[in-house]
Amino acid sequence: QKEVEQDPGPLSVPEGAIVSLNCTYSNSAFQYFMWYRQYSRKGPELLMYTYSSGNKEDGRFTAQVDKSSKYISLFIRDSQPSDSATYLCAMRYGQNFVFGPGTRLSVLP
Amino acid sequence: GAGVSQSPRYKVAKRGQDVALRCDPISGHVSLFWYQQALGQGPEFLTYFQNEAQLDKSGLPSDRFFAERPEGSVSTLKIQRTQQEDSAVYLCASSLEGEQFFGPGTRLTVL
Numbered sequence: 001q002k003e004v005e006q007d008p009g010p011l012s013v014p015e016g017a018i019v020s021l022n023c024t025y026s027n028s029a030f031q032y033f034m035w036y037r038q039y040s041r042k043g044p045e046l047l048m049y050t051y052s053s054g055n056k057e058d059g060r061f062t063a064q065v066d067k068s069s070k071y072i073s074l075f076i077r078d079s080q081p082s083d084s085a086t087y088l089c090a091m092r093y094g095q096n097f098v099f100g101p102g103t104r105l106s107v108l109p
Numbered sequence: 110g111a112g113v114s115q116s117p118r119y120k121v122a123k124r125g126q127d128v129a130l131r132c133d134p135i136s137g138h139v140s141l142f143w144y145q146q147a148l149g150q151g152p153e154f155l156t157y158f159q160n161e162a163q164l165d166k167s168g169l170p171s172d173r174f175f176a177e178r179p180e181g182s183v184s185t186l187k188i189q190r191t192q193q194e195d196s197a198v199y200l201c202a203s204s205l206e207g208e209q210f211f212g213p214g215t216r217l218t219v220l
Contacts, residue, residue, distance in 0.1 A: 004167035019183050025137065032207065043113070043200055062112065095140065097209065099138070099151030 003027050006089055006100030015109050019076040023089035023100045026070065030091035030098075033065050038086045038102065040096045050076065071080075080108045110136065113199050113212035121218045122191045130186045130215045134203030140186050142209065143176055144200040152200050154197045158184060 001041075006023045013019055032051055036044035048063040050056045050067045050088075054086040064073040072091075075082055114133045122128050134141050140159055144152035145168075154168040160181035169176070173192075180186040188195055196219045202209040 004151075006151075034208075036211075041213075041216075043202075045215045046208055046210065049208055058153075090151075092207070095157055095159075097142070097154060099153075101149070101151045 001071040003098050004089065004091055006007075007103055008101055010104040010106060012106045012108060015081060015107055017079050017107070019079050019083070019087075019105060019107075021074040021076075021086055021087050021088060021103050021105070023072050024070055025091055025098075026097075027091070027093070028070065029065075029093040031065070032092040033072050034090040034092070035061075035063055036088040036090060036099075040087060041084075044088055054065075066101075081107050081109050084109050113201055113210055114197075114213050115212040117215060118213060119216050119218075123220055124191060124193060125196050126191050127187065127189045128191055128200075128217065130188075130217070132184045132186070132203075132212060134184070134199030134201070135205075135210055136182075138203035138210075139181075139206050140204045141178060142202045142204070143177075143184070143186050146200055146214070148197075148205065149198040155186070155199075169195050184190065188217075191217075193219050195219050199206065 020045040038044045053067045060077045062075040088102045102109040116131045143155040146152045156176045157165040158178045172191045175187045198214040200214045202211045
């Protein structure tokens with residue numbers, strides 16, 4: 001079992017849809033949880049960075065962490081074609097960062 | 110620019126050649142990370158520096174891989190005697206207080 005599991009997709013949704021992206025993890029030592037967006041031929045770009053269980057909202061993005069279930073989610077409201085990218089979850093303890101394989105999202109106009 | 114830069118952006122090497130990949134982190138960032146990203150996969154950790162000290166190199170896949178950051182700023186990842194399985198995107202990230210900022214990566218293709 002990999003430390004971080006993520007549905008690779010691809011996921012296609014119509015413009016305006018609510019998107020739900022999810023990751024599970026096995027290592028309870030992880031303390032920090034992140035979501036990155038990666039466009040083709042670009043480096044990952046940090047979207048959300050959370051520490052505690054619960055929700056964190058930033059514009060159209062909401063990150064949710066459930067440490068008891070070892071499950072994190074990213075919700076995108078009113079999705080736009082410009083949101084089409086690969087979304088990577090990442091987890092950290094100390095200076096150890098572990099990434100999921102990424103979910104490729106396409107938002108169709 | 111204020112971001113992490115990497116060079117070259119693309120590198121094609123013949124099997125057996127040595128390559129050197131450069132990373133310029135964000136000024137003042139203490140921590141620097143190298144990752145390898147295969148097609149369709151997430152970044153896999155290679156090595157980590159705090160200033161000039163290489164504190165973790167557990168992710169380097171073989172002794173053909175070597176990284177340095179002699180003055181605590183620019184870092185170089187060197188791969189000796191490249192093999193086809195080394196073909197990947199090599200990402201560099203720097204951080205100051207936990208949040209990582211990535212460069213655009215170097216796409217290495219070994220023929």
